[in-house]
Amino acid sequence: MEQTLSRQEASEAVQNYGWRFLLGTLQTSVRVGSLAQATGVAADAVAVCGDDADRHLRVDVRPDRVVFTLQSSDRAAITTRDVELAHQISATADRSGLLTEPETGTGAPRSVQLVEIAIDALDIAGIRPFWKAVLGYTDEVGAEGPEDPLIDPVGQGPAIWFQQMDRARPQRNRIHFDICVPHDEAPRRIETALAAGGRLVSATRAPAFWVLADLEGNEACVTTWQGRDG
Template sequence: MCLGIPGRVLETYESTGLHMARVDFGGIRREACLAYTPEAAVGDYVVVHVGFAITTVDETEAARTLAVLRAMSDAVAGELGEPLPAEVPAEEAEQRGCKDAVMEQTVSRQEASEAVQDHGWRYVLGALQTSVTVGTLAQAVSLAADAAAVCGDDADRHLRIDVRADRAVFTLQSSDRATVTARDIELARRISAAADKSGFLPEPGIGAGAPRTVQILEIAIDALDIAGIRPFWKAVLGYTDEAGTEGPEEPLVDPVGQGPAIWFQQMDRARPQRNRLHLDISVPHDEAARRIEAALAAGGRLVSATDAPAFWVLADLEGNEACVTTWQGRDS
């Protein structure tokens, strides 16, 4: 059966290059792709089939269709994974909507810091972070699974976890806006409670004994013509625009969240006496040619290929250099 289910769009965001939405189906919340309905906005109703919003409908039609679908539990379960819950009274539904709106509000830096400090987290550069020391990789993986479970449907859009044999580092941020919201604060408290229940201590690494505190790394590039050099760095690093920003001078971020963000500092005059930036971008051996081609097409130039395929030296139009490196050509 080809079954489309109407739901209300709670929020929209970008994920791996796709325009996505969080949709409420009468109490069940799921993600849906808006590729076919890019005009859909928060508060609109869309009909979703196999994860895609295929059309928009008005609220009256959505309510009428949901009422019919509540009697088709098996068919709905095949689409959403569970039957629709009983109809929620209008007053309760409005209260839920108000709570959702409050939870999605961006909080100030001070509010975020004060809200999570006693729970072992710190506000760092637009995100909440904590670290949990463990004895084995299996323990770290178990903690990560617990954190994802207590975050529920919000985990995919808010939570990032770096799992190592000696620790798990947790980062919370509303990915569609690159900011901290009230929901992130609530999720931080849930994660801390889950870790404590398992006998682990979330802490930011302040004081003696810790290898370092939680931190987020950025790289700044001084430039006279930011709009001129930014495409080169976007291409050579394989980066994308930061969520919630647009424009020729905005920061760049790693789409898979592994590398540091890049931001550009405006210079008022050339200062050749200052230290110049250099980055090494290590890529798979069969990615190097494509990455170099993209960098050259974005306004870069090839400075040297003498040591290729170990590394190629490239530069943007102002001479800031980057090396694309691989494992090849390094064994004598």
């Protein structure tokens, strides 16, 4: 029977197969040498998923990589079936001499990430319909309330979520980016951002998120799945 998994359960179930848990999805990136090879890798993954491909799998095919995303679309969550498919896709890639394990070390290319835009608001229910309309976004499955996040129905743009303010803060930017990265890549991402002129504003909620800012005070958060349960 297909069961929904917690963040911890989902992450641990795929960690050793090169997949990472990001914002309710499992993702991995496979490096390839050509678009022809990429389409072949994608086709192999679709084949191994069988009838479950349409409900669970999304594929981004590029000449240098293929990014796989797994999620049970009818639940907007990770289930035991998503984990099974991740293992099967990794095994299929391995038989082709390809790796789903992200590269590590200084200078290594980033593996996978998801970007969210956070909008500070005094009246979330009042501004949410505007952003939904102007972006052509929709509600996530099971999140249709007047203050819930919005998503791109075709998966091209970042998710939008709304942060409740208790008073106006004109001295601070009202829109900031949340960059959700694999939990084991967060320290490297923060280190490079600080080396590039950024500063650490707050780490009080780490490892759920670190607040960083550029030289002019514009903020961005590096986030992970950790530290959000309990």
